[in-house]
Amino acid sequence: xxxxxPIYQLLLMLAVALVVASCSTTRRIADDELLxxxxxxxxxxxxxxxxxxxxxxEQVKQAIDVAPNNSLISPYLRYPFPVGLWVYNNxxxxxxxxxxxxxxxxxxxxVLVSDVRxxxxxxxxxxxxxxxxxxxxxxxxxxxxxxxxxxxKIKYIVNAGPEYKLGNIELLPDTCHLYHMIDSIARSGTYLxxxxxxxxxxxxxxxxxxxxxxxxxxxxxxxxxxxxxxxDSTLSRNSIALKMVMAKNIAVANLKRYRTGYxxxxxxxxxxxxxPDTIETRRARLILMQPSKLRTEIxxxxxxxxxxxxxxxxxxxxxxxxxxxxxxxxxxxxxxQRDTVSAADLLNVDITCxxxxxxxxxxxxxxxxxxxxxxxxGMTVGxxxxxxxxxxxxxxxxxxxxxxxxxxxxxxxxxxxxxYEVSLASSLSFPRLVAPRFIPRSRYALNWTRISLSGSLLxxxxxxxxxxxxxxxxxxxxxxxxxxxTLTPIKLTYTKxxxxxxxxxxxxxxxxxxxxxxxxxxxxxxQYSLMYDRSFDxxxxxxxxxxxxxxxxxxxxxxxxxxxDENKGLFGTPFSQFVKGSAQVVYSHRFVGNHWLVxxxxxxxxxxxxxxxxxxxxxxxxxxxANSIRAFTVRSIxxxxxxxxxxxxxxxxxxxxxxxxxxxxxxxxxxxxxLRGALFLDAGNVWLLKDDPMRPGGTLRGATFLRDxxxxxxAGLRFDIEMLVIRADLGVALHAxxxxxxxxxxxxxAFSRSLAFHLAIGYPF
Numbered sequence: 001x002x003x004x005x006p007i008y009q010l011l012l013m014l015a016v017a018l019v020v021a022s023c024s025t026t027r028r029i030a031d032d033e034l035l036x037x038x039x040x041x042x043x044x045x046x047x048x049x050x051x052x053x054x055x056x057x058e059q060v061k062q063a064i065d066v067a068p069n070n071s072l073i074s075p076y077l078r079y080p081f082p083v084g085l086w087v088y089n090n091x092x093x094x095x096x097x098x099x100x101x102x103x104x105x106x107x108x109x110x111v112l113v114s115d116v117r118x119x120x121x122x123x124x125x126x127x128x129x130x131x132x133x134x135x136x137x138x139x140x141x142x143x144x145x146x147x148x149x150x151x152x153k154i155k156y157i158v159n160a161g162p163e164y165k166l167g168n169i170e171l172l173p174d175t176c177h178l179y180h181m182i183d184s185i186a187r188s189g190t191y192l193x194x195x196x197x198x199x200x201x202x203x204x205x206x207x208x209x210x211x212x213x214x215x216x217x218x219x220x221x222x223x224x225x226x227x228x229x230x231x232d233s234t235l236s237r238n239s240i241a242l243k244m245v246m247a248k249n250i251a252v253a254n255l256k257r258y259r260t261g262y263x264x265x266x267x268x269x270x271x272x273x274x275x276p277d278t279i280e281t282r283r284a285r286l287i288l289m290q291p292s293k294l295r296t297e298i299x300x301x302x303x304x305x306x307x308x309x310x311x312x313x314x315x316x317x318x319x320x321x322x323x324x325x326x327x328x329x330x331x332x333x334x335x336x337q338r339d340t341v342s343a344a345d346l347l348n349v350d351i352t353c354x355x356x357x358x359x360x361x362x363x364x365x366x367x368x369x370x371x372x373x374x375x376x377x378g379m380t381v382g383x384x385x386x387x388x389x390x391x392x393x394x395x396x397x398x399x400x401x402x403x404x405x406x407x408x409x410x411x412x413x414x415x416x417x418x419x420y421e422v423s424l425a426s427s428l429s430f431p432r433l434v435a436p437r438f439i440p441r442s443r444y445a446l447n448w449t450r451i452s453l454s455g456s457l458l459x460x461x462x463x464x465x466x467x468x469x470x471x472x473x474x475x476x477x478x479x480x481x482x483x484x485x486t487l488t489p490i491k492l493t494y495t496k497x498x499x500x501x502x503x504x505x506x507x508x509x510x511x512x513x514x515x516x517x518x519x520x521x522x523x524x525x526x527q528y529s530l531m532y533d534r535s536f537d538x539x540x541x542x543x544x545x546x547x548x549x550x551x552x553x554x555x556x557x558x559x560x561x562x563x564x565d566e567n568k569g570l571f572g573t574p575f576s577q578f579v580k581g582s583a584q585v586v587y588s589h590r591f592v593g594n595h596w597l598v599x600x601x602x603x604x605x606x607x608x609x610x611x612x613x614x615x616x617x618x619x620x621x622x623x624x625x626a627n628s629i630r631a632f633t634v635r636s637i638x639x640x641x642x643x644x645x646x647x648x649x650x651x652x653x654x655x656x657x658x659x660x661x662x663x664x665x666x667x668x669x670x671x672x673x674x675l676r677g678a679l680f681l682d683a684g685n686v687w688l689l690k691d692d693p694m695r696p697g698g699t700l701r702g703a704t705f706l707r708d709x710x711x712x713x714x715a716g717l718r719f720d721i722e723m724l725v726i727r728a729d730l731g732v733a734l735h736a737x738x739x740x741x742x743x744x745x746x747x748x749x750a751f752s753r754s755l756a757f758h759l760a761i762g763y764p765f
Contacts, residue, residue, distance in 0.1 A: 025085040025110075026150040033150075034113040035085075038068045040144060040155040044129075047162050053197075054592045056132045063124045064156055066116045069108055071672075084108025113143065118154050129160055133198035133240075135233070136161035164198045167239035172246065178219060178255060179246075182227070185213045186244070198240045203229055218257035218310040220336065220347060226250055253338070258311045261339045261346030265299055267292065270330070270355040284351070292355075293390045298326065303351070311336075311347050323353060325446040326392040326431055330356035360384045378402035392431040399424050423456035433477050447477035463504040469494045486529040493523040494573070495618070510694070518617050522575040525551045539590040545583065551619075552577030556610050578615045580606035582660075586765050594670040600765045604660040607689055621660035621686045623710070626758035627765065628662060629682040631712020631731030633756055638686040639698035640708045643738035657686030659700050661709070664765065668718075676718040680729070683709045685737055697738075707745075711735040712756075718763070725763055731756040 026035050044052045044060055070082040087106040095103060122139040129137040138159045143152040169192055172179040186192050191206050204224075211224040230243040263284040268274070274289030283300040302322035304315045316334050323332050331354040339346035364380045382398040403420045433447040455469045474488040497520060500508075508518060527549035535541040552575050582604030589597045608615045625634035639657035662684030671677050685708050687700035701708075716729035733754040740747045748754040 024089055025082055026148060027089040029089075029110060029112070029150055034143065034145075034152040035150055036066070036068050036111045036113045036116050037151050037153045038071070039064055039066075040153055042156050042158065044158045044160050046160045050160075050163050052134075052160055053132075056128070056134075058593055059128050059132075060125050060158060063128060064118075064121050064154075066111070069111050082108075085110060113152055113154070116154065118156070122156065125156070125158055129158075131200040133164040134160040134162075135164055162238050164233065164238050164240050166192070166194055166196050166198055166242055167236050168241045169194060170241075170243040172244055177257065178214070181214060181217060182210055182244075185210050192242075198231075212313070215313045217312070218259065219255070220258050220311050220313065221251075221254035221256075223254075226254075256345050258338075258345045258347045260305050260307055260309050260311050260315075261342065261348040263303060263305045263307070263349045263351070265303065265351045265353065267294060267299070268352065268354045270357055293358075293387060294328075295389075295391045298391050299323075302326070305349055316349075319351065323351075327394065328356060328358075328387045328392050329353045356386065358385055358387045360386065388428070394429045394431075395426070396429070397424075397426045419458065419460045421456060421458045423454060425452070425454035427452040433475055435475055448475070450474050450476065457498075462501055464500045465498040467496050467498055482532055482534040484531045484533070486527075488525070488527040491525040491527060493525070494521075495523070495616070496520045520573055521616065522573055523551050523616055523619075524555050524575055525549050526554075541588045543586040545585075546581075547583075548579075548581040550579045551575075552611055575611060576608070576616050577610040577612045578606055578608040578619065580604070580615070580619060584765075594668070594676070596668045598666045598668060598765065600662070600664045602660070602662045602684075605689065606658045608658075615658055617656065620656040620658060622656045623660065623662060623684050623686055626727075626729065626760035629664075629684050629710055629712050629731075630680065630714055630716075630729045630758055630764070631682065631733040631754070631756050632710060632736075637710045637737060639688045639695060640685065640700065641697035641704065641737045641739070642695040643697075655686075657698065658689045659687045661685065666764070671717075674719055674721050676720050678716040678718060678729070679713075680716065680731075681711075681713045682731070683711045685710050708737045709735075710737050725761065727758075727760045727763065729758045729760070729764075731758070 029035055044057050046052045069085050083106055085108055087103060088108060091103050118141045122141055125139045126137060140157045142155045144155050145152050171183040171186055174180050189206055191202050207224045207227045211222055214222045226247050228245050228247050230245060232241040235241045265284045266287045267289060269289045269292060277288045277290045279286040279296055281300040283303045286296055286299055302319060304318045320332055320334060333352045335350045336347050339348050362382045380398050380400045385395040388395045400423045428451045430449040431446055434449040452472045458466045470493050472488055472491040474486060476486050478484050529547040532544040555575050556577055584602040586600045604621050606615045606619060622635045623629050623638060624632040624636050635655040638655050664682045666678050666680040668676060668678045688698045689700060691699050711734045712731045713734060714729055714731035716727060719726045733748045734746055736747060
């Protein structure tokens with residue numbers, strides 16, 4: 001009986017829906033009220049020859065965006081079964097027991113026209129149009145009623161007036177340094193130019209921009225509301241003459257230009273109290289509450305103020321940022337006060353920092369989604385020391401366990417199986433670049449030197465158990481605002497198959513090329529990555545990533561110098577020798593609102609030589625899955641036109657390559673609240689750069705490149721709450737690179753066999 005309870009509940013809900021379907025949704029609505037049923041679609045109508053900008057149209061529609069009771073994705077569309085309204089109008093709210101419980105679960109208060117207040121909303125729309133330069137607009141509304149006179153849809157009629165542009169612009173008189181500076185900043189902008197559309201938001205933004213620039217040049221107490229505009233629309237038709245003036249009754253001290261006086265930094269203990277120890281440094285007086293574990297030289301490095309320098313708010317922000325990025329303080333406060341002792345116009349700066357607790361333990365339960373379409377729960381237990389040696393050094397130790405399964409419909413003959421992984425990872429990070437000074441770096445971002453050590457155990461039932469150990473030394477730094485770099489001059493990876501099954505051994509026996517990539521080996525590497533990430537404006541941004549790595553060359557050269565020509569290895573184990581490079585470009589363009597078109601192109605190549613005949617399996621490329629070609633499961637296509645024989649149920653091991661090309665286009669759009677939708681088109685494949693007779697058709701050929709590209713499309717849903725994105729994609733295969741028995745480009749068989757569903761976390765790119 002216990003098992004059938006959900007079935008009974010479902011039947012009960014269906015019965016309720018059928019009963020209330022015949023009931024009224026307006027019975028309890030008062031005679032002088034109307035049930036609001038949404039908004040009739042409309043557009044802001046401009047005068048002939050003009051066009052209303054999309055952002056203005058969006059502001060108007062936001063003003064009337066009130067959802068009716070059974071709204072689907074907007075005030076324009078409703079679903080047909082308003083169960084909540086039926087319950088409200090036809091059930092007894094005073095019922096007891098399970099009836100009252102069910103009533104509370106289903107009931108929905110009606111949204112009335114009086115709640116929407118359309119008469120207020122047309123005033124809001126009229127004000128929006130006035131603020132954007134569309135004076136003399138006409139805005140009204142109508143109530144559209146059908147057979148049921150207690151229901152009404154609202155129709156808004158919005159006719160924009162003629163567009164008013166900026167005419168003659170008069171700035172402040174050039175009578176003092178401050179006015180001269182304001183005029184110069186105003187002329188350097190792009191809005192206060194004759195011919196631009198009049199817009200109060202743009203005028204306000206320009207006023208804020210000018211005030212921020214002035215405050216960065218010594219006028220610390222200057223505020224945006226000190227600048228006012230006088231507008232005159234009578235001088236010229238459809239034109240606004242603008243005059244900039246200063247507000248009245250501004251305190252004289254607020255219009256003075258200040259320089260930096262004394263800078264004092266006080267470091268408080270996390271526990272409070274302590275004995276003050278005053279230390280004079282080159283940039284500030286440091287008051288350190290003892291006992292304390294802090295290297296005093298790191299504080300002056302974070303202070304950008306200079307005595308007797310023109311005071312700048314930018315210095316405040318930079319100092320705050322530099323101190324925060326050390327990661328050792330839980331509170332940082334910067335207080336600025338006029339120097340009342342000196343006759344000069346000086347501002348003294350008092351900075352107070354409070355240490356955070358140095359040790360932090362965490363337990364994190366999560367769900368992971370990997371690029372190879374593996375999804376599953378995991379748990380990480382971590383310990384962090386944020387100030388190990390007193391200079392902001394971070395020691396992290398994490399123990400992670402994860403259980404994973406593969407998502408997506410099984411394509412071809414690849415098999416689905418579960419796996420688990422256990423890993424212990426530690427890293428020691430220094431918040432500075434311990435490297436030669438000639439390496440270009442930015443002071444506006446934190447640069448790191450990292451030493452990491454980790455080990456993991458991967459178990460794949462029915463196939464193998466593999467252990468891997470890694471040690472690395474790397475640098476992370478930003479050369480400019482948009483360019484990030486990672487250089488790993490030393491990385492050593494050791495992989496070893498602890499045990500294998502007979503089934504796995506038979507697979508390796510049939511394909512020696514794959515078997516070579518799985519051998520026990522050391523992989524000594526040097527790796528460099530560069531990322532360019534920039535938003536050009538609110539509507540366009542680009543992200544470019546480039547990585548190049550080489551393995552084994554240094555070891556090979558040392559062995560050659562030692563006269564060793566054969567059996568080169570480390571501690572009796574061969575080391576791998578290869579070179580690998582990959583690049584990816586992602587371009588995002590926003591049309592309007594949250595409507596984005598995002599495109600990606602990715603390419604990669606790897607080549608083994610010298611001490612290795614094959615690139616290690618973990619360094620080879622593959623496609624398919626939740627973050628790749630979503631119409632195909634991971635490793636279900638490629639290399640090239642090769643297709644795993646139907647009798648080989650474990651052929652997914654073969655479906656990797658040493659060259660990869662992938663292209664994706666995705667249209668992302670809002671649905672309702674945090675729910676987003678997407679339409680996508682994916683193409684790509686992997687190939688071999690060396691011929692492999694066991695995988696015919698897998699070698700990269702120019703003549704067959706386009707036909708070897710797998711093609712798929714599909715749609716998806718995203719639940720985006722900013723901190724977390726849960727994604728579901730349904731892909732539809734259009735073209736498989738292998739022979740499917742159909743002699744045409746769109747060569748997939750039954751529609752049901754062309755589908756692949758993926759559940760993932762985060763956006764695919």
